[in-house]
Amino acid sequence: DQQVKQNSPSLSVQEGRISILNCDYTNSMFDYFLWYKKYPAEGPTFLISISSIKDKNEDGRFTVFLNKSAKHLSLHIVPSQPGDSAVYFCAASHGELTFGKGTLLTVNP
Amino acid sequence: EPEVTQTPSHQVTQMGQEVILRCVPISNHLYFYWYRQILGQKVEFLVSFYNNEISEKSEIFDDQFSVERPDGSNFTLKIRSTKLEDSAMYFCASSGGTGLYNEQFFGPGTRLTVL
Numbered sequence: 001d002q003q004v005k006q007n008s009p010s011l012s013v014q015e016g017r018i019s020i021l022n023c024d025y026t027n028s029m030f031d032y033f034l035w036y037k038k039y040p041a042e043g044p045t046f047l048i049s050i051s052s053i054k055d056k057n058e059d060g061r062f063t064v065f066l067n068k069s070a071k072h073l074s075l076h077i078v079p080s081q082p083g084d085s086a087v088y089f090c091a092a093s094h095g096e097l098t099f100g101k102g103t104l105l106t107v108n109p
Numbered sequence: 110e111p112e113v114t115q116t117p118s119h120q121v122t123q124m125g126q127e128v129i130l131r132c133v134p135i136s137n138h139l140y141f142y143w144y145r146q147i148l149g150q151k152v153e154f155l156v157s158f159y160n161n162e163i164s165e166k167s168e169i170f171d172d173q174f175s176v177e178r179p180d181g182s183n184f185t186l187k188i189r190s191t192k193l194e195d196s197a198m199y200f201c202a203s204s205g206g207t208g209l210y211n212e213q214f215f216g217p218g219t220r221l222t223v224l
Contacts, residue, residue: 034212034213036215041217041218042217042218043113043115043200043202043215043216043217043218044152044200044215045215046212046213046214046215049212089151089152095157095164095165096142096154096157096165096167097142097144097152097154097202097213098154099144099151099152099153099154100151101150101151102151102152
């Protein structure tokens with residue numbers, strides 16, 4: 001039962017271009033959504049979040065968009081940098097976090 | 110900057126043995142969590158803990174698992190009789206609140222290998 005889905009296991013972009021990471025969810029009870037970044041051998045690091053009452057939240061190079069009717073959210077990174085290369089997890093919350101499987105982003109110099 | 114710490118970083122044990130994974134959450138946080146990630150799979154919720162009791166647990170968190178906050182700083186996960194399928198990365202997390210604005214901060218993880 002995948003309540004949070006990240007359908008792209010990997011994404012490769014050129015430095016300076018935009019990275020768009022997508023996430024879909026099925027549980028309409030989720031009221032808060034988060035993106036985490038994870039490097040190998042480290043725990044997930046909180047990146048950015050959005051509550052269900054908003055449709056956009058921006059923090060520097062990172063913007064998260066939420067489309068509640070489509071049960072879809074996306075993370076935009078612009079401009080992408082090589083140091084952004086990591087696994088990105090979408091998570092949805094109604095108390096505990098439910099994670100997607102992650103998308104491996106590779107930003108090529 | 111405050112952070113969640115976990116010990117040990119890697120634990121190797123024989124099947125059937127008991128293990129205790131330790132976590133020190135961020136000091137002013139009130140909500141504590143354990144997650145695990147089996148190699149190649151997604152991060153899965155195990156249990157949440159608030160006010161010295163379990164508030165939520167997943168179906169993974171069966172009678173073999175227990176959590177404890179033995180003092181004011183540590184938060185432990187005990188697996189009584191480990192199985193091969195318990196091999197995973199175990200992440201502790203803590204947050205200052207729950208529901209809206211529930212940013213959970215994760216520790217670096219403990220890699221548990223059951224032989």
